[in-house]
Amino acid sequence: METVEIDLSERFEIAFNRIHKALSKMVRNVQGNIFSQLVAHGAKRHAIIRSYKDELFQFAKLRNAIVHEKLRADFYIAEPHEDVVQRIEEIAELLEKPVTALSISSNPVVYFNYHSSIRDVILAIHNNPYTKFPVYKEGSCIGILTSGAILRWMAENLSQDSINLTDIRVSDVISYETKHLIDFVDENKDIFAVEELFEKRHAHGKKLEAIIITENGQINEKPLGIITSWDLIEID
Incomplete structure (x- = not known):
């Protein structure tokens, strides 16, 4: 069976959506579901969001540049560096399953x-x-x-x-x-x-x-x- 390799842009978008979903679960009483608002409000109450706040804002900007300028559904106009993709995947994992103090x-x-x-x-x-x-x-x-x-x-x-x-x-x-x-x-x-x-x-x-x-x-x-x-x- 042939293995389909996911390109960096798609991996980035998948990880970004995972973070967005995790933020939506963590941050309550925020009007709408805008990523930047979830980060801003969540950072006031959650140490884990506060720890990655600056990076999350940068990811939002990069996501807009990559996704909103798509030429078509399966074609990205830009591609993030592999280090950036690995980093956003790492943060997505931490937000989904934060390491407990216990x-x-x-x-x-x-x-x-x-x-x-x-x-x-x-x-x-x-x-x-x-x-x-x-x-x-x-x-x-x-x-x-x-x-x-x-x-x-x-x-x-x-x-x-x-x-x-x-x-x-x-x-x-x-x-x-x-x-x-x-x-x-x-x-x-x-x-x-x-x-x-x-x-x-x-x-x-x-x-x-x-x-x-x-x-x-x-x-x-x-x-x-x-x-x-x-x-x-x-x-x-």
Whole structure:
């Protein structure tokens, strides 16, 4: 069976239409269905659209030049460069199926109760590559416990070169923890929205220690994933 090769202009138009369809689903309450309006309005509410806004506007201009000047239905007057076609296809894929924050997060999350044994936390530090653990009290997250706080507690409570951890709880150590800024997002948030949260905090001179992902982004829900700035560096 003979394979029909699609030319670059047709590939570009197909990808553009895919993006237009994806924007129409994402952006609501916009009069009409004009591509540029969907981009402009969508960029105000969706980080993923905002990330590609300039490119999307350029694609719209190129699409007009290619499609509106067709000599006939199957003949394009101009043809885009292959790199441009590959780029618009890549963005179409991202808009159709954005990478969720949960997919790049550390999960399942190791977390502890306010009354958990500190020995369990130390064991978790030994068995895991990370050293930041959400702490919950009466069903709500009250912060993050790090290995640094445990070391500070140990340094102050070291007696005769030994420490008895038998009766020590997270509640005894949490006061040694530095106050960390954390945010919560729902499980459907994409990585662009998460990156933006880190950037906004940084722009205001604050360090966002971690983002905890829950079903609805609520502080009193079970953590499904946790993201630090290091996770974003790794995917970049």
